[in-house]
Structure formats: structure tokens, C-alpha cells
Amino acid sequence: MNRLPIDTKYLSNVLSELLDIPSPTGYTDTITMRVADMLDELGLNVELTRRGAIRAIRRGRDIRGARAIVTHLDTIGAIVKSIRPNGRPSLVPVGTWSARFAEGARATVFSRKGGYRGTILPLKSSGHTFNDEIDSQPVSWDNVELRIDALTRSPEETDRLGVEVGDLVAIDPQPEFLPNGFIVSRHLDNKAGVAAGLAALSAMQQEEVETPVDIHWLFTIAEEVGVGAASIVSNDVASLLAIDNGTTAPGQNSDEFGVTIAMADQTGPFDYHLSKKLVELCVENDIRYQKDVFRYYRSDSASALEAGADVRTALATFGVDSSHGYERIHLHALRSVAELVTAFCISPVAIERDFYKRTDTTGFTDQPIDQAEQRLPRDVSRVHPPKSE
Structure with a gap:
């Protein structure tokens, strides 16, 4: 058994701290620096890309065939599209999420003069004014606006605040950590994954375990808009394990307990051998x-594959109810994911051919194609009863 014990108190504390740092895609500098500090505290040297994606390498016995654990720091958010005649910004989403979950959210808009607090409201929000129209108006981004908590009733007054088109908006997470292990918050995708990854690394450092190959700890900053790991995976990496949310919903097999291993997503199947x-x-x-x-x-x-990385990929997830809405997870799933990460990092290399980016057919992998043996019950009549006369 290779899995290591996970300090769930550390995991929860890291998650709580990350949730306190706003990080919509495009506004991730602060969380990048905090996670870089956490990695430094765990004894790893940190490299940043120009825009702020993180790589930290924990050395193993061999630099070849490295493994990578990748999570993303950015979250969904919004951006100012225009300023309405009443001085309130109209918004469009950053990342894919419904205006249904934006309605009523507390938020911060980051202007050239600093951050302003506000609330995202439907255009018709007062029942005393609009009566039943508050329920009949459409749910869409065209039907919400940001009420800034400052003196602004016109585009001119909003401009004096420094708020303008293109300003990014962060949505408050409003987290609750319940005694029964459930965690309810926005942005658990993927700050919970980051916390699980750091908890796994902390366990490995605490136990001073040796791994067969280098482990690259990667943290990306634009996954919610599809960029993700496009520019952070080095040629040394042979296997890439992403940690992200699974979706617990009707028709899905994900769960808020244990690890949910994704076998395929909208881009196709994950690597057969790594998933196995x-x-x-x-x-x-x-x-x-x-x-x-x-x-x-x-x-x-x-995004790593689309950028040309020749790596085996797999995805380990923690089940999230109402993903990109008011999300809910359970600490059991986060601990399970972290345990699997430790077991994966410590496990022996099964495909040594992956040490080389290109080589001949020696040692190439095998997938069974023979027909599976079918075993029938001894009393076949129970399966195919005789026809009655």
C-alpha cells in the first residue's frame, strides 16, 4: 500500500485561505504568489511563466518519464461589457456559468482606482415596483447589472469611480465548512483541487518519500477559458494527472465521496493505460x-494535448454538486483524491518506454482485443427455459 495519510486539517485550512483570494480568469496574480509561497514553505523551488502559471519540481530518482500533477487557480467570474444609463455596469461571464447563479451574488469590480463592492441584480429586482415581472423576466446576462456600493447614478459618475468597460469582476465564494464534512461554496472548482494537491505534496514531504521519477506540480491560470496547461508542460513529462471537479448530477456516476476517475470528456477518452x-x-x-x-x-x-504535449493524460475528480453554481463537496472526496495522488507519485513506473519521447517498438504497450471468454451457467435451462407444449 503506497498511499500516505492526509492531514485533512491542513487541506481544509489551505482551501479556506484560497477561497478568500479572488481569482477570476485574468486576475490571478495574488493567488499565484500565495500558492508560490505555499510551495516554498513545503520546500520546493518555484518557476513562473510570464503570465503566472506555476511549476515546482519535486525530484525523484530519474528525471526521465516525469509525472505531473496539474490543477488550476482561476475561477469563473464576469467582466464589464458596458455602462447602463443608470450608471450600473452590464456584465458578460468569464468562463461558462449561468446568470441564474449571478443574480443576488455579492461581488467586487476591480477598477483602475481599486476594488468596489457591489451586488449583481436582475434589471427588475424590486417586487414593490415590478410586481410579478420579477418572476417573468428572462434569465440571461442581458438581464442583470452590477449595483456598485458607491455614489453612482450615471455613466459619468461611474467613470469618476474609475469603473469602465473591461474591468474584471470577482464573485464572493460565501464558503461554509460544516461539521459533517460537507463544504458549500462557489469556486470549489478548482480551489478544492489545488488544496488536495498541496495536501498530497505536504504528506510526501512529511514522510520524506522517494519517487521513481520527478514529479512536476503545475498550477494553471486560465483553465476556465480553455487555455489551461497549454504552455506549462515540459518535454520531460510523460504522464499528466489533472485534478478537477466531477459533476454529481442525474445521468452522471460521480459521487461526493471517494475519487471519481473520468474515463472521457468532450475531447475524447483519457489515456487507457494511465486511467487503468x-x-x-x-x-x-x-x-x-x-x-x-x-x-x-x-x-x-x-489544453496540454491541443498544445502538442505528447503525454499520457488522466483525470481524477472530487464530486461536486451544482458545479459552477453554489457548489457542494465532501471532505472525504478531497482526502481520497489526495491519497490517490500520493499513491500515484510513489508507484513504480510500468511503461519504461515512456522515458523516451520517441523510440522503436520495443516495450510498446498492449491492449487486449481477444473476445472475452463467456461462461454459461451449468444449468442452461434456467437461462433458456424450454418452450411449453
Whole structure:
């Protein structure tokens, strides 16, 4: 058994701190620096890309065939599209989420003069004024506006505040950590994944474990808009394990407990051998798991492949109810994901051919294609009863 014990108090504290830092895509500098500090505290040297994606390498016995754990720091948010005649900004989403969940949200708009607090409201928000129209107006981004908590009743007054088209808006997470292990908040996608990854790294550092190959800890800053790991995966990496949210909803097999291993998303199947290895590690290490397929979902792994990275990819998720809305997870899933990450990092290399970016056919992998043996019950009549005369 390779999995390591996870400090769930550390995991929860890290998640709470990350949720306190606003980080909509495009406004991630602060959270980048905080996570860089956390990695430094855990004893790793940090490299930043120009825009602020993070790579920190934990050295193993071999630099070849490195493994990477990738999570993303950015969240959904909004951006100012225009200023209405009443001085209130109209908004469009950053990332994919419904205006249904924007209505009533407390938020911060980051202007050239600093941040201003406000509330995202439907255009018709007062029942005393609009009566039943508050329920009949459409749900869309064209029908919401940001009420800034400052003196502004016209475009001119809003301009004097420094608020203008293109300013980014962060949505308050409003987290609750319940005694029964449930966590309810916005932006658990993917700050919970970041916390699970850091908790796994903390466990490995605490136990001073040696890994067979280098482990690259990657943190991206634009996954919610599809960029993700496009420019952070080095040629040394042979296997890329993304940590992100699974969707617990009707028609899905994800769960708020244990690890949900994604077998495919909208970009296609994940690597057969790496996904199979994760399942085997769950079985060997007594980690609860289930598999799922996501039709309307992609993660950092897709952007890495689209950018040309020749890596095996897999996705381990924690089940999230109401993803990109008011999300809910359970600490059991986060602990399980972190345990699987430790088991994966410590596990022996099964495909040594992956040490080389290109080589001949020696040691190439095998996928069974023979027909499975079918075993019939001894008393076949119970399966196909004789026809009555």
C-alpha cells in the first residue's frame, strides 16, 4: 500500500485561505504568489511563466518519464461589457456559468482606482415596483447589472469611480465548512483541487518519500477559458494527472465521496493505460472510487494535448454538486483524491518506454482485443427455459 495519510486539517485550512483570494480568469496574480509561497514553505523551488502559471519540481530518482500533477487557480467570474444609463455596469461571464447563479451574488469590480463592492441584480429586482415581472423576466446576462456600493447614478459618475468597460469582476465564494464534512461554496472548482494537491505534496514531504521519477506540480491560470496547461508542460513529462471537479448530477456516476476517475470528456477518452493504473491504485490502496464520463466538460489535460504535449493524460475528480453554481463537496472526496495522488507519485513506473519521447517498438504497450471468454451457467435451462407444449 503506497498511499500516505492526509492531514485533512491542513487541506481544509489551505482551501479556506484560497477561497478568500479572488481569482477570476485574468486576475490571478495574488493567488499565484500565495500558492508560490505555499510551495516554498513545503520546500520546493518555484518557476513562473510570464503570465503566472506555476511549476515546482519535486525530484525523484530519474528525471526521465516525469509525472505531473496539474490543477488550476482561476475561477469563473464576469467582466464589464458596458455602462447602463443608470450608471450600473452590464456584465458578460468569464468562463461558462449561468446568470441564474449571478443574480443576488455579492461581488467586487476591480477598477483602475481599486476594488468596489457591489451586488449583481436582475434589471427588475424590486417586487414593490415590478410586481410579478420579477418572476417573468428572462434569465440571461442581458438581464442583470452590477449595483456598485458607491455614489453612482450615471455613466459619468461611474467613470469618476474609475469603473469602465473591461474591468474584471470577482464573485464572493460565501464558503461554509460544516461539521459533517460537507463544504458549500462557489469556486470549489478548482480551489478544492489545488488544496488536495498541496495536501498530497505536504504528506510526501512529511514522510520524506522517494519517487521513481520527478514529479512536476503545475498550477494553471486560465483553465476556465480553455487555455489551461497549454504552455506549462515540459518535454520531460510523460504522464499528466489533472485534478478537477466531477459533476454529481442525474445521468452522471460521480459521487461526493471517494475519487471519481473520468474515463472521457468532450475531447475524447483519457489515456487507457494511465486511467487503468489509477483504478488499480485505488483497489490496491483501498481508496473508494467510481468512474464517469463527462460530455460537456474539459480540463487542463485537453489544453496540454491541443498544445502538442505528447503525454499520457488522466483525470481524477472530487464530486461536486451544482458545479459552477453554489457548489457542494465532501471532505472525504478531497482526502481520497489526495491519497490517490500520493499513491500515484510513489508507484513504480510500468511503461519504461515512456522515458523516451520517441523510440522503436520495443516495450510498446498492449491492449487486449481477444473476445472475452463467456461462461454459461451449468444449468442452461434456467437461462433458456424450454418452450411449453
